[in-house]
Amino acid sequence: MRLTVTPENLLEWIALKINLVPLPLLHAQIFPIVGKAVLEAADKGIFEAVSNGKQTVDEIAAECQLNPKALRELMGLLLVLGYFKQRDNRYTLTRISRRWLLKDQQESVFGMMLFNNRVVWPWLEQLGDYLKTGKGIQYHDHLTTEQWAYYQQAMLAATGTEAREFGRKAPVPKNATLMLDIGGSHGQHSVALCRKLPNLQAIILDLPPAIEQAAPLLARLGMGDRVRHQAGNALTDEFGEAQYDIVLMSSLAHHFSEEQNREVARKVAKSLKPGGVYIVNEFIRPEDDGNSAGVGTNLVGNSMDLFYGLTSTAGNYSVREIQDWQHAAGLKPSKVITYLSIPGRAMVVAKK
Known part of the structure; x- marks a missing residue:
């Protein structure tokens, strides 16, 4: 696009x-x-x-x-x-x-409009400094309680359409019973899969300030105990061993460095049951040669790469880079599934 x-x-x-x-x-x-x-x-x-x-x-x-x-x-x-x-x-x-x-x-998408206008717009004034220093704002470290509320409403708004497409397309085991949703806040992706798979339950691992603002949003989706929050930090917590059929990390890899994403992939591989899947759901940075496994060079992917670089830690990653983390963790890279509703975005899937 x-x-x-x-x-x-x-x-x-x-x-x-x-x-x-x-x-x-x-x-x-x-x-x-x-x-x-x-x-x-x-x-x-x-x-x-x-x-x-x-x-x-x-x-x-x-x-x-x-x-x-x-x-x-x-x-x-x-x-x-x-x-x-x-x-x-x-x-x-x-x-x-x-x-x-x-x-x-x-x-x-009203929630995203509000967040962008009241919180994000002033950040753009710092783009010049970012270009000189390469140091992003890392906004998660500085959000006020009010800004966390705007942020969670924005994430809910941004993923409403995507979550339904994710629920239809995600290649997950049909007999899956337990899912880990890393940084899933509002839970829309987990809810979409739980509605598709009647025996599935999901745990959303997220930071306490995120859960405080996201819990009412998840409650509105009416999934009861099948989708629940668990306070934690993906960078410091272990995920257990051979517990999950599905692990999803959506819109989080761009907040982590290359080394941190590799470590998360290692812990995910350890936590998956045999036959389980690890899905990294992200905006994709096209390869330098323009080849990004069907995602393509587009305005969305490239602009989000710059935006995430400015506002967070890293920026977007290419399909090749994400698959390299998965492969190094002992997983087998599988499908790359793109979105019709969100150009420039893809699920990068690997299996245990």
Whole structure:
């Protein structure tokens, strides 16, 4: 998937073709405004206001306590971006907004919008320092209680659609009875597999501050004791021996160094039963030669590589690197399964 500039007429097509349009200026001037505009619209409750029948600029401004002139400018941009339709100076939601941005929708990404606007946006100002030093922010060490709450809501929002696809596609033993979900917080991946496999139970190993904020999110999924939290740290705790049919580590490898991921893989291999599987679920950094086992070079994977480098410890890893950890731990690398709903992301699977 790529973010492109699309011409609207023949003359614009020609201008793009002959390199007459200064694309770097669009990237530097337009794209930041677009990103921040969508974040602020979600944060200020604009999509909810329109959904609740506030359709004119004045009505929306009154509902959200915003300046009408500034709001009119924002709505003009959101209209062009396809978030609203307009007729007779009245705005209505498009299918995109209604499905993805309303708080109560099952697949809503509103939680990620809030986290990115209130917590992540200031981090981007530190990109220049990161490029000089190579030292990431390592945000898990600095989150306040309020920020942990935003973070867990964001992780829930980011994985809602993915978790359902994961439940359908993950190549797990059909007779599996016990799963370890490393850093699984909200538990959506575990819940998806437990709903698929009636005899499966899952343990979510996570940090205490994460569990404090994620426990109510897991409770809402109604899985009772079949999916439960266990406080711990994947870097310091052992996982036991020959206990699990499935071990999942989703969106966590990018927080760990190469050496730490190798050590986690060693402990996972020890904890798996014969025939068990270890799934590393991650955004994938394409290989230098462009070959990433079908994941491909794309905007999502490459931008997340830079983002994770800035905000955490490492960044993305390639399929080859992940499989090397698994192989060194005595596991047999198996399938690489990509997502239709989340381009640039994949399950890298190994068997005991």
